[in-house]
Amino acid sequence: MTDLTTYIKEKLLSAGADLVGIGSISELPSNVRCGLPIGICVAVKYPKEIIRGISELPTKEYYDHYGTMNEKLDELVSLGANTLKALGYQAVPQTRVYVRQFTTGNISMLPHKTVATRAGLGWIGKCALLVTEEYGSMIRISSILTDAPLDTATPINESKCGACNACTNACPAGAISGKNWDVSVYRDEFYDADSCSRTARERSMISFGVDTSLCGKCIEVCPYTRRYLENE
Numbered sequence: 001m002t003d004l005t006t007y008i009k010e011k012l013l014s015a016g017a018d019l020v021g022i023g024s025i026s027e028l029p030s031n032v033r034c035g036l037p038i039g040i041c042v043a044v045k046y047p048k049e050i051i052r053g054i055s056e057l058p059t060k061e062y063y064d065h066y067g068t069m070n071e072k073l074d075e076l077v078s079l080g081a082n083t084l085k086a087l088g089y090q091a092v093p094q095t096r097v098y099v100r101q102f103t104t105g106n107i108s109m110l111p112h113k114t115v116a117t118r119a120g121l122g123w124i125g126k127c128a129l130l131v132t133e134e135y136g137s138m139i140r141i142s143s144i145l146t147d148a149p150l151d152t153a154t155p156i157n158e159s160k161c162g163a164c165n166a167c168t169n170a171c172p173a174g175a176i177s178g179k180n181w182d183v184s185v186y187r188d189e190f191y192d193a194d195s196c197s198r199t200a201r202e203r204s205m206i207s208f209g210v211d212t213s214l215c216g217k218c219i220e221v222c223p224y225t226r227r228y229l230e231n232e
Contacts, residue, residue, distance in 0.1 A: 005151040012042055012080050016072060019043035019134065021119030024152045032110040033145050034092050039115035040144040042076050044069050045135045048229050054216040057207035063214055070096060073142035080144045089148040115143040120153030123160055124181040127167040127218035128191040136225025158182040167218035173199030
Protein backbone atom coordinates (compact mmCIF):
# COMPACT_ATOMS: atom_id res chain seq x y z
CA MET A 1 0.00 0.00 0.00
CA THR A 2 1.42 3.38 -0.98
CA ASP A 3 1.99 6.10 1.58
CA LEU A 4 -0.73 8.24 -0.03
CA THR A 5 -3.29 5.43 0.12
CA THR A 6 -2.47 4.75 3.76
CA TYR A 7 -2.61 8.46 4.56
CA ILE A 8 -6.04 8.99 3.00
CA LYS A 9 -7.54 5.87 4.58
CA GLU A 10 -6.18 6.73 8.02
CA LYS A 11 -7.36 10.33 7.66
CA LEU A 12 -10.93 9.20 7.00
CA LEU A 13 -10.95 6.43 9.61
CA SER A 14 -9.58 8.73 12.31
CA ALA A 15 -12.29 11.26 11.43
CA GLY A 16 -15.05 8.72 12.08
CA ALA A 17 -15.40 6.43 9.08
CA ASP A 18 -15.95 2.76 9.90
CA LEU A 19 -14.97 1.43 6.46
CA VAL A 20 -12.98 2.97 3.61
CA GLY A 21 -12.54 1.29 0.25
CA ILE A 22 -10.79 2.44 -2.92
CA GLY A 23 -11.50 1.12 -6.39
CA SER A 24 -10.98 1.74 -10.07
CA ILE A 25 -14.05 3.22 -11.74
CA SER A 26 -12.37 3.80 -15.09
CA GLU A 27 -14.61 1.25 -16.83
CA LEU A 28 -17.67 3.36 -16.07
CA PRO A 29 -18.79 6.04 -18.56
CA SER A 30 -16.56 9.10 -18.25
CA ASN A 31 -19.48 11.52 -17.83
CA VAL A 32 -20.82 9.84 -14.67
CA ARG A 33 -17.42 9.94 -12.94
CA CYS A 34 -16.34 13.45 -14.00
CA GLY A 35 -13.59 11.85 -16.08
CA LEU A 36 -11.88 10.68 -12.89
CA PRO A 37 -10.59 7.10 -12.63
CA ILE A 38 -10.67 6.37 -8.89
CA GLY A 39 -13.55 6.07 -6.44
CA ILE A 40 -13.28 6.15 -2.66
CA CYS A 41 -16.24 4.78 -0.71
CA VAL A 42 -16.74 5.76 2.92
CA ALA A 43 -19.11 3.96 5.30
CA VAL A 44 -20.39 4.67 8.79
CA LYS A 45 -22.36 2.11 10.78
CA TYR A 46 -25.55 2.47 12.78
CA PRO A 47 -25.35 1.88 16.54
CA LYS A 48 -26.48 -1.64 17.38
CA GLU A 49 -29.34 -0.46 19.59
CA ILE A 50 -30.83 1.57 16.73
CA ILE A 51 -31.05 -1.46 14.45
CA ARG A 52 -32.32 -3.72 17.23
CA GLY A 53 -35.07 -1.17 17.80
CA ILE A 54 -36.59 -1.41 14.31
CA SER A 55 -37.64 -5.06 14.42
CA GLU A 56 -41.34 -4.11 14.34
CA LEU A 57 -41.46 -0.62 12.83
CA PRO A 58 -38.99 2.17 12.03
CA THR A 59 -38.41 4.46 15.00
CA LYS A 60 -37.84 8.16 15.57
CA GLU A 61 -34.36 7.27 16.84
CA TYR A 62 -33.63 5.48 13.55
CA TYR A 63 -34.88 8.50 11.61
CA ASP A 64 -32.71 10.87 13.67
CA HIS A 65 -29.60 8.73 13.21
CA TYR A 66 -30.26 8.48 9.48
CA GLY A 67 -30.01 12.25 9.22
CA THR A 68 -27.02 12.51 11.54
CA MET A 69 -25.12 9.85 9.63
CA ASN A 70 -25.79 11.54 6.30
CA GLU A 71 -24.39 14.78 7.71
CA LYS A 72 -21.34 12.91 8.99
CA LEU A 73 -20.78 11.32 5.58
CA ASP A 74 -20.92 14.72 3.87
CA GLU A 75 -18.27 15.93 6.30
CA LEU A 76 -16.08 12.89 5.70
CA VAL A 77 -16.14 12.97 1.90
CA SER A 78 -15.58 16.74 1.94
CA LEU A 79 -12.60 16.21 4.23
CA GLY A 80 -11.20 13.51 1.97
CA ALA A 81 -11.68 15.56 -1.19
CA ASN A 82 -10.19 18.70 0.35
CA THR A 83 -7.18 16.71 1.57
CA LEU A 84 -6.54 15.35 -1.91
CA LYS A 85 -7.03 18.75 -3.55
CA ALA A 86 -4.53 20.29 -1.12
CA LEU A 87 -2.04 17.69 -2.37
CA GLY A 88 -2.61 18.78 -5.98
CA TYR A 89 -5.11 16.17 -7.16
CA GLN A 90 -8.61 16.52 -8.54
CA ALA A 91 -11.33 15.31 -6.18
CA VAL A 92 -15.12 15.52 -6.16
CA PRO A 93 -17.02 14.73 -2.94
CA GLN A 94 -20.37 13.14 -3.77
CA THR A 95 -22.25 14.95 -1.01
CA ARG A 96 -26.05 15.00 -0.86
CA VAL A 97 -26.12 18.44 -2.48
CA TYR A 98 -23.84 17.26 -5.29
CA VAL A 99 -25.78 14.04 -5.93
CA ARG A 100 -29.17 15.77 -6.02
CA GLN A 101 -28.03 17.77 -9.05
CA PHE A 102 -27.82 14.57 -11.10
CA THR A 103 -30.64 12.45 -9.64
CA THR A 104 -33.67 11.47 -11.69
CA GLY A 105 -36.53 10.04 -9.66
CA ASN A 106 -34.84 7.60 -7.30
CA ILE A 107 -31.83 6.92 -9.52
CA SER A 108 -28.56 8.81 -9.06
CA MET A 109 -26.03 9.24 -11.83
CA LEU A 110 -23.26 7.36 -10.03
CA PRO A 111 -24.62 5.52 -6.98
CA HIS A 112 -22.37 5.24 -3.94
CA LYS A 113 -23.15 1.50 -4.02
CA THR A 114 -21.49 1.22 -7.42
CA VAL A 115 -18.33 2.85 -6.07
CA ALA A 116 -18.52 0.54 -3.04
CA THR A 117 -18.60 -2.64 -5.13
CA ARG A 118 -15.71 -1.37 -7.29
CA ALA A 119 -13.83 -0.67 -4.05
CA GLY A 120 -14.42 -4.19 -2.75
CA LEU A 121 -16.41 -3.11 0.30
CA GLY A 122 -19.38 -5.36 -0.39
CA TRP A 123 -22.06 -6.46 -2.82
CA ILE A 124 -25.61 -5.44 -3.63
CA GLY A 125 -28.08 -7.52 -1.65
CA LYS A 126 -31.45 -8.74 -2.87
CA CYS A 127 -32.91 -5.68 -1.13
CA ALA A 128 -30.74 -3.39 -3.33
CA LEU A 129 -28.68 -2.21 -0.34
CA LEU A 130 -24.94 -2.65 0.01
CA VAL A 131 -24.11 -5.68 2.16
CA THR A 132 -20.71 -5.88 3.85
CA GLU A 133 -18.99 -8.78 5.57
CA GLU A 134 -18.30 -6.61 8.63
CA TYR A 135 -21.65 -4.93 9.31
CA GLY A 136 -24.17 -6.44 6.94
CA SER A 137 -26.31 -3.61 5.57
CA MET A 138 -26.49 -1.52 8.78
CA ILE A 139 -24.40 1.25 7.23
CA ARG A 140 -24.75 4.51 5.33
CA ILE A 141 -22.25 5.27 2.55
CA SER A 142 -20.92 8.11 0.43
CA SER A 143 -18.07 8.49 -2.04
CA ILE A 144 -15.31 10.62 -3.53
CA LEU A 145 -14.11 10.71 -7.15
CA THR A 146 -10.45 11.49 -7.76
CA ASP A 147 -7.42 11.16 -10.02
CA ALA A 148 -5.02 10.55 -7.11
CA PRO A 149 -2.77 7.52 -7.74
CA LEU A 150 -4.26 5.35 -5.00
CA ASP A 151 -4.03 1.59 -4.62
CA THR A 152 -7.29 -0.07 -5.63
CA ALA A 153 -9.05 -3.17 -4.33
CA THR A 154 -10.37 -6.13 -6.27
CA PRO A 155 -13.97 -5.29 -7.25
CA ILE A 156 -16.92 -7.43 -6.19
CA ASN A 157 -18.99 -8.38 -9.22
CA GLU A 158 -21.63 -10.72 -7.86
CA SER A 159 -23.76 -11.30 -4.81
CA LYS A 160 -22.79 -13.44 -1.82
CA CYS A 161 -26.42 -13.75 -0.69
CA GLY A 162 -26.84 -17.13 -2.36
CA ALA A 163 -30.10 -18.90 -1.47
CA CYS A 164 -30.82 -16.64 1.52
CA ASN A 165 -34.23 -14.97 1.28
CA ALA A 166 -34.42 -13.35 4.72
CA CYS A 167 -35.03 -9.87 3.34
CA THR A 168 -37.30 -11.13 0.56
CA ASN A 169 -39.58 -12.87 3.03
CA ALA A 170 -39.55 -10.04 5.58
CA CYS A 171 -40.16 -7.10 3.21
CA PRO A 172 -43.49 -5.45 4.18
CA ALA A 173 -43.85 -4.09 0.64
CA GLY A 174 -43.12 -7.32 -1.20
CA ALA A 175 -40.60 -5.21 -3.12
CA ILE A 176 -37.82 -7.81 -3.22
CA SER A 177 -38.01 -10.52 -5.88
CA GLY A 178 -35.31 -12.78 -4.46
CA LYS A 179 -33.12 -12.58 -7.53
CA ASN A 180 -29.39 -12.26 -6.92
CA TRP A 181 -27.47 -9.21 -8.12
CA ASP A 182 -24.43 -9.18 -10.34
CA VAL A 183 -22.87 -6.37 -12.36
CA SER A 184 -24.95 -7.25 -15.42
CA VAL A 185 -28.28 -7.01 -13.57
CA TYR A 186 -30.20 -3.72 -13.45
CA ARG A 187 -31.76 -2.82 -10.10
CA ASP A 188 -35.35 -2.84 -11.36
CA GLU A 189 -34.95 -6.49 -12.34
CA PHE A 190 -34.87 -7.59 -8.70
CA TYR A 191 -36.22 -4.71 -6.61
CA ASP A 192 -39.30 -2.44 -6.80
CA ALA A 193 -38.11 0.94 -5.50
CA ASP A 194 -41.52 2.62 -5.79
CA SER A 195 -43.29 -0.05 -3.77
CA CYS A 196 -40.55 0.04 -1.13
CA SER A 197 -40.75 3.83 -0.82
CA ARG A 198 -44.54 3.88 -0.63
CA THR A 199 -44.73 1.25 2.09
CA ALA A 200 -41.82 2.77 4.03
CA ARG A 201 -43.66 6.10 4.12
CA GLU A 202 -46.76 4.39 5.46
CA ARG A 203 -44.76 2.62 8.17
CA SER A 204 -42.92 5.79 9.19
CA MET A 205 -46.21 7.68 9.50
CA ILE A 206 -47.70 4.92 11.64
CA SER A 207 -44.66 4.71 13.91
CA PHE A 208 -43.52 8.31 14.47
CA GLY A 209 -45.69 10.56 12.32
CA VAL A 210 -43.17 11.64 9.69
CA ASP A 211 -43.75 11.16 5.97
CA THR A 212 -40.35 9.74 5.09
CA SER A 213 -39.33 6.62 3.18
CA LEU A 214 -37.56 4.82 6.03
CA CYS A 215 -38.30 1.22 6.95
CA GLY A 216 -35.12 -0.75 7.64
CA LYS A 217 -36.69 -4.18 7.98
CA CYS A 218 -34.37 -5.67 5.34
CA ILE A 219 -31.38 -4.25 7.22
CA GLU A 220 -32.49 -5.71 10.54
CA VAL A 221 -33.11 -9.26 9.26
CA CYS A 222 -29.99 -9.64 7.08
CA PRO A 223 -27.86 -12.52 8.43
CA TYR A 224 -24.70 -10.46 8.04
CA THR A 225 -26.29 -7.69 10.09
CA ARG A 226 -27.51 -10.22 12.66
CA ARG A 227 -24.00 -11.68 12.99
CA TYR A 228 -22.61 -8.24 13.86
CA LEU A 229 -25.48 -7.46 16.24
CA GLU A 230 -24.99 -10.72 18.10
CA ASN A 231 -21.20 -10.34 18.37
CA GLU A 232 -20.83 -8.53 21.69
